[in-house]
Amino acid sequence: MRPDTTKVREIEPEDWASVIAGCLDEQGFQTVVRADGGIENPGVPAAQQEALAVAQFVCGASYPFPEKYSQPLTEAQLSRLYEFWVVESVPCLQSFGLNPPLAPTLAVFLETYESPDMWGPFTVLGTLSGPRYDEVSVACPQSPDDLRD
Incomplete structure (x- = not known):
């Protein structure tokens, strides 16, 4: 059974890690905010995993x-994302010596978006770990700030 919850307030994606980490800390779970904007709960014993899931x-x-963040991207937003990836993300990743896959045409990108064949330059991040992953993921944003405006 899911616990009753009350919406305190809506948050923007850039605030997610700090707000959720603070909430989890208040619920008794040590939470670490990673450089890439994710969070971790190190040292939670197996016996506390269910309680952690409830707190999350x-x-x-x-x-x-x-x-607006749960709505599918429009064709205009997808075109903006594609342009950002080609013009901003690919050169940024290349500046770190990474070789993202070659971009398809915009038409192919739109046709294959959210399919197993979808192109994305950030698949190369899977080859990194630790401080190097943090460095690249912070330096190379994965979407434009105005994508959902």
Whole structure:
């Protein structure tokens, strides 16, 4: 059974890690904010995993994103994302010596978006770990700030 929750306030993606980490800390789970904007709960014993999952649910329900973030991207937004990846992300990744896959045409990108054949330059991040992953993921944003405006 899911616990009752109350929405405290909506949050923007850039605030997610700090807000959810604070909420989880309040629920008794040590939470670390990673450089890439993710969070971790190190040292949680197996016996506490279910309690952690409940706390994560409560925190997510208490601090949701505005509805615009749950809507599918429009063709115009997808075109903006493609342009950003080709013009900004690919050169940024290359500046770190990474070789992202070659971009397809915009038409192919739109046709294959969210399919197993979807192109994305950030698949090369899977080859990195630790401080190097953090360095690249912070330096090379994965989407333009205005994508959902």
